Amino acid sequence: MKHAFVTGGTGFLGANLLDQLVSDGWQVTAMHRRTSNTDRLRALGVNLVEASLNDPESLQAAIPDNVDALFHMAANTSMWRAGNAQQWKDNVEGAAHIAQVAREKNVGRMVVTSSISAYGYHKERITEESDKLADDPHHHYLYTKKREEIVIRKEIERGLDAVFLNPCAIVGKYDTSSWAQTFFLIDKNQLPGVPPGWGSFCHAGAVARAHITAVEKGRCGENYILAGTDASFLEFFAKIAELLDKPVPKRTTPAFVIQTIAWFSDLFSRVSGREPVITPEKATLVTRRVVASSAKAERELDYQSGVDLDTMLCECRDWLAQNNLLESK
Structure with missing residues (x-):
């Protein structure tokens, strides 16, 4: 029986990965923080260990010797400047x-969940050959994801076998904090506007499967972009509104308006100490065109990029409804 060690198993993508690992017959050890809700992991029958990425000694104790694969999925995805210091500690x-x-524990392979954000913002479609432009610390999440890859590559030079997966915008079940937030805003008729950006949207289940496939088929040190269906945010938000039987937005809000709202919200947060709904970093993300190609992952990892947007969004909606997280039924 293959043995996997997983960080971030209580998160959105991690939950999808754990489902598939258990279904495939892997023995799974999942790391968690003391404050994490581990009820679902216990129900799956995975082994639980408490540890912290910021405590190397706890990692030494938590990670078994000679596991077949270590899936590093944990990440701090904050896009608020007040969280930058902790984000650097977590991600880098x-x-x-x-x-x-x-490396010291002789892990068979480390599969790193990076992000398309490590490539920064490009005007053209992003591929693995694109320059990684995430060098502006004002876009701190992007900045740390590039540097996460850099520090892991140093261990590859010392003998670690690791590959990097770079998902785009992930949609699917178990989401409560990513695109699910858009469902909540539309469900409560609180959507302030639709940003004019574009994204590549990928299915959570397909992304999780690519992680497992990467254990055997990925090449050490390589990046694999996991993209999917390209869509404007207007199309994306409109489909969510239709699924919730809410008024469908017909036009976008100009980028400068969203940026201005974000700037004032950030200014107010310096007084209130509370994270705003829209930050300058989030405003930049949703007003840009971030689309990518997953051709390499399709060739080498058998990545299934063809899940359509309706299927992804229906899965997300249905899971939220089943868990009583939506007001509309």
Whole structure:
């Protein structure tokens, strides 16, 4: 029986991965923080260990020797400047810690959940050959995801076997904090506007499957972009509104308006200490065109990029409804 060690198993993508690992017959050890809700993991029958990315000694104790695969999915995805210091510790220092321990523990392969954000913003479609432009610390999440890859590559140079997966905008079940937030806003008739950006949307289940396939088929040190269906946010939000039987938005809000709202919201947050709904970093993300190609992952990892947007959004809606997270029924 293959043995997997997973970080971020209580998160959105991690939940999808754990489903598939258990279904495939893997023995799974999942790392969690003391404050995490582990009820679902216990129900799946995975082994639970408490540890912190910021505590190398706890990682040494948590990670078994010679596991077949270590899936590093944990990430701090904050896009608010007040969280930057902790985000650096989690995404960069934490990645350095776990990569070092993975090498020392002779992990068979480390599969790293990076992000399309590591490539920064491009005017053209992003491929693995595109430059990684995430060098502006004002876009701190993007900045840390590039540097996460850099510190792990240092361990690859010392003998670690690792591959990098770069998902785009993930949609599917178990989401409560990513695109599910758009469902909540539309469901409560609180959507302030529709941004003019574009994205590549990928299915959570297909992304999780690519992680498992990468254990056997990925090439050490390589990046694999996981894209999917390209759509404007107007189309994306309109489909959600239709699924919730809410008024369908017909036009976008100009980028400068969204940026202005974000700037004032951020200014107010400096007084209130509360994270605003829209931050300058989020405003930039949703007003840009971030589309990518997953041709390499399709060739080498058998990645299934063809899940249509309606299927992804229906899965997300149905799961939210089943868990009583939507007001509309």
